[in-house]
Amino acid sequence: MHPALQPLAERLVTYLAAHWRLPVSLRTVEQIPGGASRETYRVRVEAAGEIRGLIVRRDPKTSLIDTERALEYRTYAAVHAAGFPVPEPLILEEDPRHLERPFSVMAEIPGCETSVAALRDPARAALRETVGHNMWSLLGRLAALDVDALGLDAFMERPAHAAARELDYWAGVIEQDALHPQPVAAATVRWLRRHLPQPSGRLVLVHGDYRTGNFLYAPDGAITGVLDWEMAHIGDPLEDLAWSLDPLWAWPERHLAGGLLPREDAIRTWEAASGMHVNRAAFRWWQIFASLKALAIWISSTEDFMNGESKEPILAMAGWIMTDRQNRILVDRLHPAARHTYTEPPA
Amino acid sequence: MIPQPARALADLAVKLAQSIAPEAGSAYAMANTGLISMLLLAMAQDQDRAVANRVADIEDLKALFAAAAAAHPDAPQAGRRAAFQTGPLPGLRLSELDPWHAEGLAALIELHAWADANDPALSLRIWDFLVSHTERNRFDLPGA
Numbered sequence: 001m002h003p004a005l006q007p008l009a010e011r012l013v014t015y016l017a018a019h020w021r022l023p024v025s026l027r028t029v030e031q032i033p034g035g036a037s038r039e040t041y042r043v044r045v046e047a048a049g050e051i052r053g054l055i056v057r058r059d060p061k062t063s064l065i066d067t068e069r070a071l072e073y074r075t076y077a078a079v080h081a082a083g084f085p086v087p088e089p090l091i092l093e094e095d096p097r098h099l100e101r102p103f104s105v106m107a108e109i110p111g112c113e114t115s116v117a118a119l120r121d122p123a124r125a126a127l128r129e130t131v132g133h134n135m136w137s138l139l140g141r142l143a144a145l146d147v148d149a150l151g152l153d154a155f156m157e158r159p160a161h162a163a164a165r166e167l168d169y170w171a172g173v174i175e176q177d178a179l180h181p182q183p184v185a186a187a188t189v190r191w192l193r194r195h196l197p198q199p200s201g202r203l204v205l206v207h208g209d210y211r212t213g214n215f216l217y218a219p220d221g222a223i224t225g226v227l228d229w230e231m232a233h234i235g236d237p238l239e240d241l242a243w244s245l246d247p248l249w250a251w252p253e254r255h256l257a258g259g260l261l262p263r264e265d266a267i268r269t270w271e272a273a274s275g276m277h278v279n280r281a282a283f284r285w286w287q288i289f290a291s292l293k294a295l296a297i298w299i300s301s302t303e304d305f306m307n308g309e310s311k312e313p314i315l316a317m318a319g320w321i322m323t324d325r326q327n328r329i330l331v332d333r334l335h336p337a338a339r340h341t342y343t344e345p346p347a
Numbered sequence: 348m349i350p351q352p353a354r355a356l357a358d359l360a361v362k363l364a365q366s367i368a369p370e371a372g373s374a375y376a377m378a379n380t381g382l383i384s385m386l387l388l389a390m391a392q393d394q395d396r397a398v399a400n401r402v403a404d405i406e407d408l409k410a411l412f413a414a415a416a417a418a419h420p421d422a423p424q425a426g427r428r429a430a431f432q433t434g435p436l437p438g439l440r441l442s443e444l445d446p447w448h449a450e451g452l453a454a455l456i457e458l459h460a461w462a463d464a465n466d467p468a469l470s471l472r473i474w475d476f477l478v479s480h481t482e483r484n485r486f487d488l489p490g491a
Contacts, residue, residue, distance in 0.1 A: 002373055033378030180445070181452035184477055187459055194463075313382035320389055321488070327481045335474045336467075 005029050005041070008099060012056065013045065015098045016105075019091060022048045037230050038069075042108060053108030055087060059101040061309040068230075070094065071155055073104050075232040078150045079205070084142065087225050109225045112216035116259050130221030132261030133269050135212070138223050139244060140273025143204045143237040152205060152234055161199045162235040167192050167289060170296040177296075177303040184327045185299070188292045191334055197282040206235040211249045212258040238278065241270050242286035247329050247342050248294060248322070254342060263344060288333055295326040353395035360387035389486045400483050401444040402436065407476050408451040415458055415469060422465075424457045 009029045017024040027044035038057040045052050059069060069092070076089040087106035094102045119128035147153070159165040171189045174182060208231025216225040245266060250259045257263040267278055302319025304310060325342075332342045349355045364384035371377040412428040419425075431451050437443045455473065462469040 002376075030373055031375040033375045180449050181456055183452050183456050183459065183473075184481065186456045187463075187474075187477070190460060190463060313379050313386060316386055317382050320386065321486050324481070324484060324486050328485060331474070331477050331481050335478060336471055 002030070005031065008041070009043070011099055012043065015093070016045060016047070020047055027051065037228065053110055054090070055106045055108050056103055057106070058099055058103040060312075061101075069102055069104065072230040072232065074155050075152075075205075075229045076106070078152060079142075079145070079226075079229075082145060082150055084145070085138070085223060085225050086229075087227070109216050112218055112224050114213055114216055114227070116212045120253070120259065127221050128256075128260055131217050131223070132256075132258065132266065134217070134221055134223045135215065135258065135260060136241075136244070136266045136269040137273040138215075138226065139207075139210055139240055140270040140275075142207060142210075142226075143240070143270075143274040143276065145205055147203055147205055147234055150205060156232075156234045158203060158234050161196075162203065162239070163197050163200070163285065163289070166235065166239065166293070167196070170289075170293045173296040173300050174292075177300040179299075179303055179306060182295075182299065184330050185292065185295055188288060188295075188330050188334060192285065192289055192292065195285055197285050200236040202237060202276075203234050204237045206233050206237075206239045208232050208240070208243075210240045210244050211246070212260060213249070236286065237274065237276055238283050238286040239290070241267070241278070242283060242290040243293070245287065246290045246294060248291075248325055251325060288330070291326055291330050291333065295323065295330065298323040298326055353391045356387055356391035356394060360384045360391065363387065385488055388488055392486055393484075396483075397441055398439055398444065401441070401448045403483060404448060404480055405436070405444075405451055407479060408455055411472060411476060412454070412458070414472065415462075418469065419466065422458070422461055424454065424461075428454050428458065 009026050012029075013024050013026050024045050024047045027046055029041055029043045032040040032042055032055075037060070039060050041056040041058070043054045043056055045054065073089055073092040076086050080086050080088055087109055089104065089106055091105040092102075093099075093104070096102055116128070116131065118124065119131065147158075167189070174185050174189070178185070207226065207229060209228050210226070214226065214228045215223050216227065217223050245257045245263055247254050250256055253259050255262070257266040260266075261269070271277060298318045301315045302323065305312075305315035305319055308315075329342050332338055332340060338345075361384070363380055368377050368380040368384065371380050409432045412432045415422060416425060416429060416432070431447075431454055434447070437447050455476075459470065459473045462473060
């Protein structure tokens with residue numbers, strides 16, 4: 001264990017012992033890299049003779065994404081109860097006395113990977129394809145879940161116009177957080193307002209950040225846990241599909257969606273699993289929106305890095321390199337004579 | 348003095364990624380060392396070109412504003428654009444150039460919004476500028 005983690009580990013063990021009313025001892029603790037919205041720790045403890053693997057997510061001092069931890073936790077609980085593959089939520093503690101900031105505890109799903117970089121190896125092409133089909137099939141399953149049966153209305157707003165609501169929110173983030181004028185973002189917001197789709201015919205649970213890197217997969221390619229529900233909301237079923245297909249997640253390999261599957265295969269897989277048909281005109285709107293939302297997150301992280309307490313390198317990375325790529329993607333999508341260097345031509 | 352600071356920064360990035368990151372004591376430290384190495388490579392690129400790119404953007408914006416003034420002398424915010432068009436460069440430090448660059452981009456956003464509704468050819472020309480602007484500021488990183 002890194003010595004810097006010792007005080008946190010000791011306080012956590014004290015907390016768990018009180019919470020479970022069991023003697024608890026620490027086995028291991030390590031910080032997991034890449035937790036852009038929460039500090040994330042993998043912890044193993046022994047409680048009443050049993051080894052338990054836990055994932056602890058603590059609020060950061062500042063974050064890439066400003067989110068509501070209770071909403072995320074309740075979403076985990078709702079989809080877990082519905083049999084959707086997510087880590088089992090165990091504890092939500094909002095009192096900052098225990099670990100200085102609020103935190104949640106989930107059961108660890110062992111023996112899985114999140115990175116798909118290793119699947120670029122041509123020798124693993126079959127596994128890559130399996131993971132890809134499972135990724136979009138599972139997203140289709142999510143879109144098919146019944147919002148009423150999940151009980152989401154108890155803690156999520158049901159929008160009258162999902163596209164307008166999302167656009168207003170993320171355009172506001174850009175307006176509030178941009179440290180320098182953003183002509184690409186401004187032009188995109190104007191385009192999106194001019195081409196706003198009709199209100200969604202069907203509202204579903206939107207994950208909000210469904211992409212490669214945000215799920216766990218087993219050695220056989222099965223997806224065992226979908227992670228990072230902090231941007232979950234009730235919205236349009238095309239939103240998650242468009243987000244999952246943004247060229248940024250496949251960079252620099254733009255021919256495979258998410259680095260996994262040909263884009264049209266991914267869409268067909270989603271359609272089969274969701275039972276819905278992708279309206280291509282509406283989908284173009286959601287794809288452009290997805291790139292704008294990502295740009296808003298990168299702009300916001302730049303502001304966090306410069307003005308906030310956290311100096312996590314991921315914030316600088318998002319603000320610098322991701323902003324550059326997302327700007328190029330949006331110009332490529334919206335230029336009236338686009339060359340489609342970074343994006344696919346409209347279907 | 349190191350006469351090629353961009354190369355020196357890139358060399359430090361490689362040192363960090365290839366020699367120091369593997370010695371980091373945890374996955375968290377190793378991942379962040381890798382990120383900082385990538386950021387150093389990006390800084391190396393930007394360090395060399397940033398002033399030239401800001402000046403190129405400003406020159407392109409002046410040309411756009413001149414074309415807009417000739418075609419649409421009564422378009423909104425013409426005075427703001429004229430002031431930018433005729434204003435001298437405030438200096439060659441980024442800290443001096445950036446506020447002026449920001450003023451030009453803010454004026455461009457207003458002009459683009461107006462052109463979208465009133466002059467498709469001007470709007471297209473602004474999109475062409477946005478292609479040049481984003482491409483000249485792109486980061487090219489090995490393996491990413």
